[in-house]
Amino acid sequence: MTERQNGTGTSAGRARGPVTIYDVARLSGVSPSTVSRALNNPGRLSADTEKRIREVADAVGYRLNPMARALPTGRTHTVGLILSDITNPVYFDLVRGVERVAAGRGYILILAESQESADLENETAQRLLASVDGLVLVATRLDNADIRALAERKPLFVVNRKVRGIPGVVPDVVPGIRAALDHLAEQGHRSIAYLAGPSGSWMSRLRGRTLAAAAGERGMTIVEIGPGEPTLQGGQAALQSIRDSGATAVLAYNDLMATGLLKACRDGGVRVPEELSVIGFDDIFGSDFTSPPLTTIRTPLGLVGDEAARRLIAAVEKGEEGRRTPLATEFVLRGSTAPPRG
Amino acid sequence: MTERQNGTGTSAGRARGPVTIYDVARLSGVSPSTVSRALNNPGRLSADTEKRIREVADAVGYRLNPMARALPTGRTHTVGLILSDITNPVYFDLVRGVERVAAGRGYILILAESQESADLENETAQRLLASVDGLVLVATRLDNADIRALAERKPLFVVNRKVRGIPGVVPDVVPGIRAALDHLAEQGHRSIAYLAGPSGSWMSRLRGRTLAAAAGERGMTIVEIGPGEPTLQGGQAALQSIRDSGATAVLAYNDLMATGLLKACRDGGVRVPEELSVIGFDDIFGSDFTSPPLTTIRTPLGLVGDEAARRLIAAVEKGEEGRRTPLATEFVLRGSTAPPRG
DNA sequence: CACAGATTGGCAACCGGTTGACAGGCTCGT
DNA sequence: ACGAGCCTGTCAACCGGTTGCCAATCTGTG
Structure with a gap:
């Protein structure tokens, strides 16, 4: 007894x-x-x-008691999600996607922020490793070696970054960028600025590269501005360089920067779209009520979150990544583009 | 051996x-x-x-291994945060506040969504109970009995809701509302609509009540519209009722509804602020780049998150709630208000 | 009716830590 | 030189589950 x-x-x-x-x-x-x-x-x-x-x-x-079960089995029924910046609206739908799928399958979501620092991100990942069955890294700042090291301990899923041998998803940026350039070409723009994001951002490089290639095909020229912080401030700060470049249209790394740019234009008396066409990226919350409403390239972030959680959990439970869903960007025409003057 | x-x-x-x-x-x-x-x-x-x-x-x-430690000690070094809607921008800063404080003190953050459902919220809370040292409930839909029952199992902290005997924080809505009404009165408004949030929302009732009282003091009349969903759609849907009410200004339950209303006005040819003054609540991301920029009553959400995490962890570790920081709303004048016509 | 094989449930070890109780060795005072 | 008391480290039990292995019982068959 x-x-x-x-x-x-x-x-x-x-x-x-x-x-x-x-x-x-x-x-x-x-x-x-x-x-x-x-x-x-x-x-x-x-x-x-x-x-x-x-x-x-x-x-x-x-x-x-999930912990009591986790001890002998090693399975925590928890997924970790590491973001560089929790308040970046680009992640909201993604977080929801991950949470919904996780909760629906009986998993708990752990959320952590790396504050745009690779060291902090690595430390955070290490700290979480024992508590999760798998980790989703979004727009990670880690290098490939660190990522592979993590993947050896627990299933990993990488969003917005391609790493050989590591499951992940990167929505196809080509269709959105092509459509955007077609639209600009049609309106008569020839010289486009790309407002780049952080220098360490794989996604910013991908967008820049893809844009350069697509512009080449259309006989347009691209001038790259930046790198800059992927924030409103980062966008605001870039106005002068953009004007100096002589480009008649800008494609920004993301909507936050595009919106900051819009604000700088208003403050600086530059009329959008008459004097400068602006295109964003992602279609985050709020980009349809800027003034003018922001034309942008939409990324299906909710679906990205879904996909990440679904495939990560598949890897955890069945040891194989689940079926891949193709995810593509899409051009969304609103009010921030127009033919160039003259 | x-x-x-x-x-x-x-x-x-x-x-x-x-x-x-x-x-x-x-x-x-x-x-x-x-x-x-x-x-x-x-x-x-x-x-x-x-x-x-x-x-x-x-x-x-x-x-x-945090779980291995948690088993004998009962302390998980984890805090749970339950939101009704993860994608509501009102929570972004709050989540960040909680995460930062938690991480800084060696705690992990678990995030869950109740999808505006009391049942789901309760179920979620129960599910999480064993995994956390304490729970933060934001704008909870639970009734007082459920909340007290939870509080008996683990430390609880309630944001945007007052429950006797349960630690929590509700930013003081009075200064913001008074300043907003002073501003409207000065411009000559006499009849104000309150666009209410969900019927189950304690905070919506508080804002409505406070508004009614403050209006009374100023000899203004309040007509309540709603309840409605605390979303863009909820705001859009309310335009007709507001026009019918004859009010010359609206104060919305939150910025999302106010923004939806702005959009409905644009679509419906109602000019803001000339024909209708609109004031939001919270000052979420994006409300400074609506068109016109939204005048609103700011809630210091980042500080609220800080406060929640700080005091919850104090309760967990020292068995006492930490020092309370007074948190107040503040009127933010932008472009969506003007004197009524005539 | 005997016995093989399948069912059913219990024992005990294990996951990775924490912690109260205790033993052996030291130091120190007298 | 001897005992009190302190310092240091170990033993073993415990947290709440899971699971391999085994024993007892039940079932069916010849």
Whole structure:
């Protein structure tokens, strides 16, 4: 009779802590291991016993302790999501996508921020490693070696970055960029500025490269401005360089920068789109109510989050990454572009 | 010599799993309990031993397993944050505040969404209870009884809702609302509409009540429109009722609704602010680049997140809630208000 | 009716830490 | 020289589950 701490003797008393399988076992007259089997090994026990135990567990409101299960099994039923900047609106839908899928499959979401620092990101990932079944890295600042090292410990999924041998997703930027350039060409623009994001950003380089290639095909010239912070401030700060470049249209690394640029234009008396056409990237919350409404290249961020969670969990549970869904960007025409003057 | 699984015999071999205190113990020739004490009971061991163990732990890259520690201690070093809607921009800064404070104090953040459903919220809270040291509930849809029941199991902190006996924070809405009404009165508005949020929202009722009281003091009349969804759509849908009410100015439950209303006005040919003055609430991301820029009542959401995390962790660690910081709203004058016509 | 094989449930070890109790060795005072 | 008391490190139990292995019981068959 090893009476564990919870037994309060004869009187029911108020239970000290949460109900455990030991309580359920005692109340249904079986051993703890039997309770464990009844609950997560259906069919292993006789139908009678299983049903009885389930009823008792239900009646007393038993809930398993995820940590206690994690210890022997190594499975935490938790996914970690590391972002460089939680308040960047570009991530909201992505976070929701991950959370919904995770919750729907019985997983918990751990959220962490790396504050745009590679060191902090690595430290954070290490810190989380033991607590999660897998990690989603979004727009990571880590180098390939660090990423591979992490992937050796736990399943990893990388969003907006391609790393050989590591599962991940990068929405195809080509269709959006082509459509945007077609639109600008049609309006008569020949010289386009690319307002680059952070120098360490793989995605900013990809967008820049793709843009340069697509511009070449259309006989347009690209001048790269930046790098700059991927924020409103970063966009605001770039106005002067853009004007100096002589470009008649700008494609910004993301909507935040584009919006900052819009603001700088208003403040500086540059009329958009008459004097300068501006195109953003991602279609974040708010870009349809800037003034003028921002023309942009939409990234399906909710779907990206879905995909990340789905495939990460598939890797965790079945050891294989699930089916890949093709994800593409799309040009969204609003009010911030027009033919150049003259 | 109970050689636990990790021992790979003579050759170093590649370690199976993560490094444990058992590994550190073996390598430094002490017992596991000594390692544990060296690491988190400074002074309990001789300086020599402690230093030696620390060095070994460092050298082999030991990291404690938070779950393994949580089991005997009951302390997970994790805080849970439950939001009704992750993509609502009102929460971004709040989430960041919580995450920063938590991370700074060595805590992990678990994020969950209740999708505006009380049942789902309760279920989520129950599910998370064993995994966290405490829970932050934001704009909860739970009733007081449920909240108290949760608070009996783990420390709880409630944001934007007052529940007797439960620690929480509600930024003072009075100064912001008074200033807003003073401004409207000055411009000559007499009849104001309040565009209410969800019927279950405590905060919406508080804002409505406070507004009614402040209006009374100024001899203005308030007509309440709604309830409505706290979203862009909710705001858009309300335009007709507002026009019908004859009010010359609207104060919306939040910026999302105010922004939706702005859009409906543009679509419906109602000029803002000439024909209708619109004031939002919270000053979320984006409300300074609507057209016209939204006049609003700012809530210091980052500080609210800070406060929540700080005081929750104080409650967890010291059993007492920490010092309260007074948090107040503030009127932010931008471009969506003007004197009424006529 | 005996016995093989399948069912059913329990024992005990294990996951990786923490911590109360305790033993051996030291230091120190007298 | 001897005992009190301190310092240091170990032992073992525990947190709440999971799971390999085994024993007892039940079933069916010849």
